[in-house]
Amino acid sequence: MNYSETLDYLFSRLPMYQRVGPAAYKNNLDNTLQLDNFYGNPHRHFKTIHVAGTNGKGSVSHMLAAILQSAGYKTGLYTSPHLKDFRERIRIDGKMIPENEVVNWVENYKVNDELQKIEPSFFELTVAMAFDYFANEKVDIAIVEVGLGGRLDSTNIITPEVSIITNIGLDHTALLGDSLEAIAKEKAGIIKNKIPVVIGTTQNETQQVFTEKAGELYAPLYFADREYSVRYAMNDFDGNQLLAVEKNGKQIYRHLKLDLKGAYQQKNLPAVLKTLEFLKTKGWGISQENIETGLAEVSKLTGLLGRWQVLDVNPRIVCDTAHNADGLTEIVKQLEQTPYKKLHVVFGMVNDKEPEKILKLLPQNAAYYFTKANIPRALDENVLAKYAAGFGLKGQAFSDVNDAYNEAKKSAGKDDFIFVGGSTFIVAEIL
Structure with a gap:
């Protein structure tokens, strides 16, 4: 082999x-x-x-x-x-x-x-x-x-x-x-x-x-x-x-x-x-x-990757592998302390988490790009978007992580902030 x-x-x-x-x-x-x-x-x-x-x-x-x-x-x-x-x-x-x-x-x-x-x-x-x-x-x-x-x-x-x-x-x-x-x-x-x-x-x-x-x-x-x-x-x-x-x-x-x-x-x-x-x-x-x-x-x-990792500037792009309620609580705290004009969030989850416990933590004043990693365990992006809408999170659904990421980059201005996360596997596909 x-x-x-x-x-x-x-x-x-x-x-x-x-x-x-x-x-x-x-x-x-x-x-x-x-x-x-x-x-x-x-x-x-x-x-x-x-x-x-x-x-x-x-x-x-x-x-x-x-x-x-x-x-x-x-x-x-x-x-x-x-x-x-x-x-x-x-x-x-x-x-x-x-x-x-x-x-x-x-x-x-x-x-x-x-x-x-x-x-x-x-x-x-x-x-x-x-x-x-x-x-x-x-x-x-x-x-x-x-x-x-x-x-x-x-x-x-x-x-x-x-x-x-x-x-x-x-x-x-x-x-x-x-x-x-x-x-x-x-x-x-x-x-x-x-x-x-x-x-x-x-x-x-x-x-x-x-x-x-x-x-x-x-x-x-x-x-x-x-x-x-x-x-x-x-x-x-x-x-x-x-x-x-x-x-x-x-x-x-x-x-x-x-x-x-x-x-x-x-x-x-x-x-x-x-x-x-x-x-x-x-x-x-x-x-x-x-x-x-x-x-x-x-x-x-x-060689550590994926811990509040800065991928680009103008707009500033950060990814993080936090994927549970405690981890994402810390991420939201840091987002609240980060200056930007508009927030864009590329987000996906796996299907054995409880989305309600996580989605209720996320900021509503952001543009979301819901997506699904290429693994059997991933939560369908349309199901995720439907769950998210119940918590006032608005955005589009993308079946491919890189399509979601590219749309976020296309939509973001130089003073905006793009966050990529929700699942280790979302971050993995971006990296």
Whole structure:
């Protein structure tokens, strides 16, 4: 197989949650454990940090990877989903796994599976590939982002240096539970015996869940936002955020530069800083300069895409992968703080979300371009437009994402603002 044929095998032959939804979700770790055992338990050959949460886990993972890279450590990074290229999911020091490595690994798996008969999902196989690649390349540490939930996620076979749970929101409720407490219990499944756990955001509904689980496992528990306070100071010439940071009321940074431009990153940073504290106590050599360099160059060092990413100016065009109520609440807050003459929104959703909870958050004083990503799980653009009309959101429907995007660009003046989002897959097609 060549690389294109290999991707076709991965995307078409294996159940993939991002494309088909809950039908691809496995409610046990049997396949993961079998695959891991077959490849010689590669996850035991490198250190890890495990990152779960409803929103922010990707940004936290990339920030940590950038800082560790700046400190000179060979750093693996496993994230999902990808936006432009499958290989974004598996990186070492910011470089994607080579195409030939993907091809050879999948061919080897197909031969061996004739004997094993494991029949994994797309995600199970991708995790096995990542862990095997990281072990073979002898990474010093890997930042491993949970795919879905935590307790039953394929990544949850590792025993990390630190476990991180960024926050809890109502997402994937059909699989994880229909309350914050129920979802928190699933996310808390990554907490391990005596391993420190960092909670990014203190929430009344979930605090007790984490406290009890950590207590059962004698895991030191820390709520990062109780120790670290982050606020916006100003933007530099390039639009990067300069943030003021306090720890326990004492200023530790006056102008900490962060090249991720979304205001919501201020909520993600405490979990990063608290995690670095633990790593330093365990002997990891991470200097103040490493932290400052890593945060100032996250996108450059790790290749992060789709987080309040500026695509153009005059008109200013921004895309963001936020796709649930909590994430889009933060997006709307930033839109309200952004100057423009008129707002244009290219918007699509997947069909297993509850559109009412999201559409009611969106601004009515905008021109909408409703559309549908090219995946089976996408919500029909005409259905979306009909739902949206009930919330006073007016616009046109387009069956193709790029048609919607091009119409928005054609309609927008140089002082207008175009936002693209609602679904990771809408952003992926634009990028």
